Amino acid sequence: MEMETVGRARKLDIQELEEIRNDAYKNARVYKEKTKAFHDKMITRKQFSIGQKVLLYDSTLKIFAVEIQSEETRKCFKVNGQQLKPFYENFQMHTIEEIVLEELKI
Template identity: 35%
Template sequence: MSNRAIKGILVKTINANQTDWSWKIDHILWAYRTAFNPPIALYKEKMKKCHDAKILHQEFKVGDLVLLYNSRLRLFPGKVKSKWSGPFKVNRVFSNGAMEVENEDGSMFKVNGQSFKLYFGENPNVTKIDVVLEFVLWKKGKWVKGLNTQ
């Protein structure tokens, strides 16, 4: 029995000077007991389904670069600070969703897979190659050679 629910019904039904509450309490308790109150198990099942629908199911592979969500920054928010740290390299993916990742200095640690997202930035292990393009233009009645470096 919920005292808050019974109090709410009493507040709605008794008069302003609260003199008739003892006469109406039997009727209020009968109404509360016969009203439909959903079982807690159904409520919990519905909330679990709602919560599970919001969880992202991401598949990470060994060798992927990922960013780690830093939940401690929520305590001290700043405009300039990023909530994501990394990139980290995935070394091992466990069946329960946990991952073993490697830091830039080579140290490894395990973290829940839900706190990661894929990193789409530059791969630090790939070297850049300069590309030189040679082109020919028709300019003022003659062919002109040029170079374009990127």
């Protein structure tokens, strides 16, 4: 084999691999953008007003910072807004009627 021919073929193979790699990067970027858009669309935005009571779950993440004030200590602190839920003071639970089923005798 001639060295020149082999060298050209090798350069073409390397260029083809580079194109494949670039296409893979583009496809991965498009996939990540679509996944992020879907994820962001599913996040519910919560609206809280000043003075409203909320329930706070144990929060370690500080993604969507919201400043709240403790009713007992009057201290202000920032928490993850996704961990807050509205607190309903006058929420009444409904009584559930219990029905006892008898076994079928065959």
